[in-house]
Amino acid sequence: MIAMDILSDAFFAAIAGIGFGAISDPPLRAFRYIALLAATGHMCRYCLMAYAGFEIAGASLIGAFIIGLGSIWFGKKVYSPMTVLYIPALLPMIPGKFAYNMVFSLIMFLQSIDHPVEKVKYMEMFFSNTIIAATVVFLLAVGATLPMFLFPKRATSLTRHKQ
Amino acid sequence: MDKNKEPLVEVGEFIAEYTSHMMGCGIHTSRVIRSSKRIAEAYSYHMHISVFQKSLILTLHDSETKEYHNAVVDIPALPISFEHNSELSALSWETYDERLSLKALREKYGKIIAAPSIHPLFVLLLVGFANASFCRLFGGDWISTGIVFSSTLAGLYLKQRMSVHLNHYLVFILSAFIASLCASTSLIFDTTSDTALATSVLFLVPGVPLINGVIDIVEGHTLTGFARLTQASLLIVCIAIGLASTLFLVKDSLI
Numbered sequence: 001m002i003a004m005d006i007l008s009d010a011f012f013a014a015i016a017g018i019g020f021g022a023i024s025d026p027p028l029r030a031f032r033y034i035a036l037l038a039a040t041g042h043m044c045r046y047c048l049m050a051y052a053g054f055e056i057a058g059a060s061l062i063g064a065f066i067i068g069l070g071s072i073w074f075g076k077k078v079y080s081p082m083t084v085l086y087i088p089a090l091l092p093m094i095p096g097k098f099a100y101n102m103v104f105s106l107i108m109f110l111q112s113i114d115h116p117v118e119k120v121k122y123m124e125m126f127f128s129n130t131i132i133a134a135t136v137v138f139l140l141a142v143g144a145t146l147p148m149f150l151f152p153k154r155a156t157s158l159t160r161h162k163q
Numbered sequence: 164m165d166k167n168k169e170p171l172v173e174v175g176e177f178i179a180e181y182t183s184h185m186m187g188c189g190i191h192t193s194r195v196i197r198s199s200k201r202i203a204e205a206y207s208y209h210m211h212i213s214v215f216q217k218s219l220i221l222t223l224h225d226s227e228t229k230e231y232h233n234a235v236v237d238i239p240a241l242p243i244s245f246e247h248n249s250e251l252s253a254l255s256w257e258t259y260d261e262r263l264s265l266k267a268l269r270e271k272y273g274k275i276i277a278a279p280s281i282h283p284l285f286v287l288l289l290v291g292f293a294n295a296s297f298c299r300l301f302g303g304d305w306i307s308t309g310i311v312f313s314s315t316l317a318g319l320y321l322k323q324r325m326s327v328h329l330n331h332y333l334v335f336i337l338s339a340f341i342a343s344l345c346a347s348t349s350l351i352f353d354t355t356s357d358t359a360l361a362t363s364v365l366f367l368v369p370g371v372p373l374i375n376g377v378i379d380i381v382e383g384h385t386l387t388g389f390a391r392l393t394q395a396s397l398l399i400v401c402i403a404i405g406l407a408s409t410l411f412l413v414k415d416s417l418i
Contacts, residue, residue, distance in 0.1 A: 012296035019293020024189070024371055025280045026245035042300070081252055083191060083378070084245040091370045092293075097301050099368075100361030103403045107410050141377030156197060159253035162260040 005050075006043055013042030013092045021088025030084055033074040037089035041067035045093060060093055060136045064143025072147045075158035082155055086144045093140055098133040102126060169265040174206050175223040175232035177269060182212065182219060183236045184276065185251055189243035191375045192384040198255035202268070205259040216390035242280075243371050250275045283323050290366050291315045298362040307359035310349045314363040318342025322367070332401045339364045339405025347413045360409070367402050369395040 017038025018031055026034065045063035048054035054062075064086075071085035078085075109122035148155040178199050185195040192214050203210035203223060212221040216238070223232040254275065258268055295312040303311065322338040329337075346363030349356035372395040379388030 009300065012299045015296040016293045016300065019289040019291070019296070020366070020370065021245075022281055022286045022289040022293075023366070024243045024245050025247075027249050030245070030249070078249075079253055080245075080249040081194060083194075083375070084249050087245075087371055087374050090374060091368075092297065092300065094365070094368055094370060096297065096365040096368070097358070097361050099365075099399075100357075100406070103406050104410060106403075107407050137373060138377060141374045142381065144374070145378050145381055157256070159249060160256040160260070161253065162256070 009046045010039035010043040014039040016092035020091040029078045034088045037070045061139040061143040064140045068144035068147040095136040098129045101129040179234040179236045187239040187241035188247045190248045191378045192387045193382045201255040294366045303355045303358035306354040314342045314345035335401035336405045339402040343406045343409035369398045
């Protein structure tokens, strides 16, 4: 059952990665690696959160770092820059639920200005969701970019055909 | 002086066009600068460049003749293209390694930017499946997943049709409103309707400028980084306005 949960998480992340990647017109040869990276990164985050007690921010950072490392490895195979592979792969990890709760609590806060208890509840909900959503997006970008600083020479010559 | 050397002005004009195209199609700043400088170096020129969000300034310098070529170029608003990112970056390496003539370089560049992108209908389907998968990842059931799929098709189709005629921000507000309004049909059923509503607008999230913005800031290109993040934030505000409009209509069913 656990294996099924992990595999289905990876499967849906791969489809999400391919679909969101398609909006940004990636080269066709990059699609399978985008799917692979999206699946690995999301699966890793899921396992860390569900079985290792990690919270979403730390797990996202590690998942993004793995995607970044993978993109530096696969980038050379398809002669594509790291960002072409890792940006679509990161998109399924964007904290959409927190972003939605942010908007929802803002509306409810504005609607309950005359009710002190509800007002405070929705304000707290708004700030906690905003902080989580913003931190996760920032850590996703930083985590995936870190390998670029660890292997600068390889990262800047992925599209070079001459060895 | 090398008589076979490509003329400074022509190389400068090409690099200005190449650089502005790369910036326009959503490539992070350090890569754009690196690739442009590589082309200048391939023709034995030195290049200095300042990049802003809407324009760029570059100077090409011939150290033998002490000649300079300056250009200030507007950056066009182009759709994001990872294909151009890969191919134009590879073209700079090819120019550097194989010393392509300027004529050959222009031909290859022309071919790359004229290549057709993925068909919009195919993109529509893929994004529909992607957003539906997103719904599953957030714990939505199969009914919600189906509703999110059709909402995404409606919202993205509208976005594709309106992008040509309408202001960018209006397009985002309307698409988010329509997608979330379609997703609000989930309230009729006994299903995970809040997940369906939350995920229905996520295909609009400007992930590329968000991540490029952070990369630019981390790499020291703070101005362009913040400019990209500001643009992305404005689009997120537009998505929030569209989603909020739907939530105002259906909030009583959600509490």
